[in-house]
Amino acid sequence: MTTDTFDYVIVGSGAAGAILAARLGEDSTLSICVLEAGPRDWHPYLHLPAGFIKVLFNPDFTWQFSSEPTEWTGGRRVPLPQGRTAGGSTAINGLVYNRGQAEDYDGWAAQGNPGWSYEELLPCFKRSERRIGPGDDALRGRSGPVPVTDIxxxxxxxxxxxxxxxxxxxxxxxxxxxxxxxxxxxFQRTIHHGLRQGTAPTFLTPALKRGNVALRSNAHATGIVFDGLRATGVRYRRGGANGQTEVVRARCEVIVCAGAVNTPKLLQLSGIGPAEWLQRAGIPVRHALPGVGQHLKDHxxxxxxxxxxxxxxxxxxxxxxxxxxxxxxxxxxxxxxxxxxxxxxxxxxxxxxxxxxxxxxxxxxxxxxxxxxxxxxxxxxxxxxxxxxHRPQSSGWVRLASGDPFADPLVQPNYxxxxxxxxxxxxxxxxxxxxxxxxxxxxxxxxxxxxxxxxxxxxxxxxxxxxxGVSSYHLNGTARMGPASDATAVVDAQLRVHGIAGLRVADASVMPDIPSANTCAASMMIGEKAADLVRAQPARP
CATH class of the missing domain: 3.30.410.40 (Cholesterol Oxidase; domain 2)
Incomplete structure (x- = not known):
């Protein structure tokens, strides 16, 4: 088993993870390691907009999750594919850029999350965006890395x-x-010069060229490493279930950006979650946190x-x-x-x-x-x-089917x-x-x-x-943000996991409520916001 050390370890290179890594990497004194369970975004279909249909159900580039059957899905399992490659779901999604409504984010702030109102988040939206087309410059970004174009x-x-x-x-x-x-x-879309503009080509690839951001592909995270109740690294396997176990240490923080299914799965595998669920899966309870995996929503x-x-x-x-x-x-x-x-x-x-x-x-x-x-x-x-x-009231859960880190979790949106x-x-x-x-x-x-x-x-x-009826693939809410007084909250307004030091979550799973929109733009905003929050805290020696 090999071990090496970086300042920050980020699990997942999707809408939020790639942006977070790139923004932290702007400080040349920091070192960042990004773990991506899938391959690099090498396939042409990941860059050709119409190619999405060729990769959406290809397990080489996607997680082939599905919902548990219910009466309201006619006893069917509803497919829930999620991106499993550099750029995550931004490499396979429907390319729509849709922020949602200002009231969505004002509602997040009103639930005890200071700093998350629409007015406060607008700079984060604008920072990622390069709007090519008409729009109010007070509301739209013009110089960000992600082109947003008209048809x-x-x-x-x-x-x-x-x-x-x-x-x-x-x-x-x-x-x-x-x-x-x-x-x-x-619709406005993330397409420019005939090519998909996901977060891998726009953020991650340029960041890798700077030299202080490292991407480890085909690196499946199997657990967070702790010193007591402080996260100190991530354990992963390179190349699949039979691959070699390796550990990467974090001097400052571990930040989980693995998405609304894999983030609660990794937390639960690491002993953080509802005690009853963990015990049922044979996972020792490190920190009982009832909200992990709860509050799953989708369109x-x-x-x-x-x-x-x-x-x-x-x-x-x-x-x-x-x-x-x-x-x-x-x-x-x-x-x-x-x-x-x-x-x-x-x-x-x-x-x-x-x-x-x-x-x-x-x-x-x-x-x-x-x-x-x-x-x-x-x-x-x-x-x-x-x-x-837009805003369904039905909610569900994500929980381990077993203690096997390569087994799909159970996913129940309760549509x-x-x-x-x-x-x-x-x-x-x-x-x-x-x-x-x-x-x-x-x-x-x-x-x-x-x-x-x-x-x-x-x-x-x-x-x-x-x-x-089918999923819109807008899964979110399974590590929702809220104050410690909220028993269902997993992270605070700084995206820090309640009760655990050195550990944050930054992806769609932290959304307190589902936005009135496709979730990609909001997830990219979360990556920008997370970078601001991390940089505002002095790095731990």
Missing amino acids: DWQHPVCEAFLEGAGELGLPRNPDYNGATQAGVGY FSVRLVARAKNAVTINELARAPRLWNQAARWLAGQPSVLALSPSLAHFFWQSRPGLARPDLQGVFAPASYRAGYVGMLDDYPGMTCGVWQ LAHEDDRRVLLYGVRLARKLLQTRALAPYVAAETMPGPDVQADDELLDYVRRY
Whole structure:
């Protein structure tokens, strides 16, 4: 067994971990080691936007987690893939840049987390972002490492969808990351010059070139090393379950950035978590912390599909011979389906009158996937309108299935367990259906194919949701932030694990509540905020 020492050891190189490592590495006097369980981001599909569908379910680059079955998923296990490569889920996600609503973060601060209001976090959002396109400079970043661009590929069906939304009273919103989120428009995305802009190429790779940041890939963390109740390093295996055990020591701190599933898993493997859970898995209790693995939330989405007419959709463009033309356009730097995010247009709206802010998010694209065949486009022209509830009340958990560090944990988001979640999503499904039935879109809609016109009653639509609803892959909350007086809190407002010295968590698991958005932008912000918090504390000799 080999051992070496750095000032900081970071577990995970995803949205937060890569940014945190890069920011700490700006101080040339510090040394930082990043442990990544997966490989470097070498595969071309990790950089080609359309390549996400080729790697999303590839275990070489993803964790193939799934939910425990429940009544509200029709007894199904819902796939929950998470990134397992340099850049984490920013290397495989849907490329949407969506911060959420100011009220989300003001709510975090109001729960006893000083420094986490929207006004206080706005500099962290802006610091990462290089907004290429219109926007208020008071709210948008212009000089950060991550390009955030507008779509450069136009399609008449998308324009008709947005025009039709206006018929229903949904206004055009030129910048949902600006002063207000409500309305419809095109998504902003982390794509530039035809390539994905995850946190590996934008933050981690430049940091590695400075020489004081080291990335150890294929390094699976198996436990945190302690001196009493102080974290002093991380134990890991290089190259898989049969690999050599190694230890990397931290002079200052260990910072876990492994995501909402693997972060609570690693804490529990290290003896930090609910005592009953640890004992059941055969793990000695080092520090009983009831909130570890609790409060798991996710966005549960459902999609409606229509057969298209009078237009060539992505379904046809993504197949030969048209695909070859699209490839040539991409190589020439021209707009192409190879450089698109999966969802092109958005709507943010309220499920009932009188709400102060949207509680629904919807997505639209002139493309559709075969029922039951993830990633396989329909063999006819199609379009999809999907929807999910912004702030679900249902919550679940992540806990060890055993003491084997290479065994997947049990993951239970408890989708739709709360009655209000079913009510809001049902309204969202009906709104999505109305958006597919507008006058403006009518010239392009041949027929609704999923769930189909025969499905009308509330119980029929909920049954459809039960059978076809999927994760939006926005897992969070399993090491939630809060004061020590909150029995469910795992970290404080400085992201320090309660009751343990030298140990922080910085990723989506610390979110006190789910944001009204895709979670990537908020996770990147957490990486920036964590760097500020760490740098504000003098390094321990």
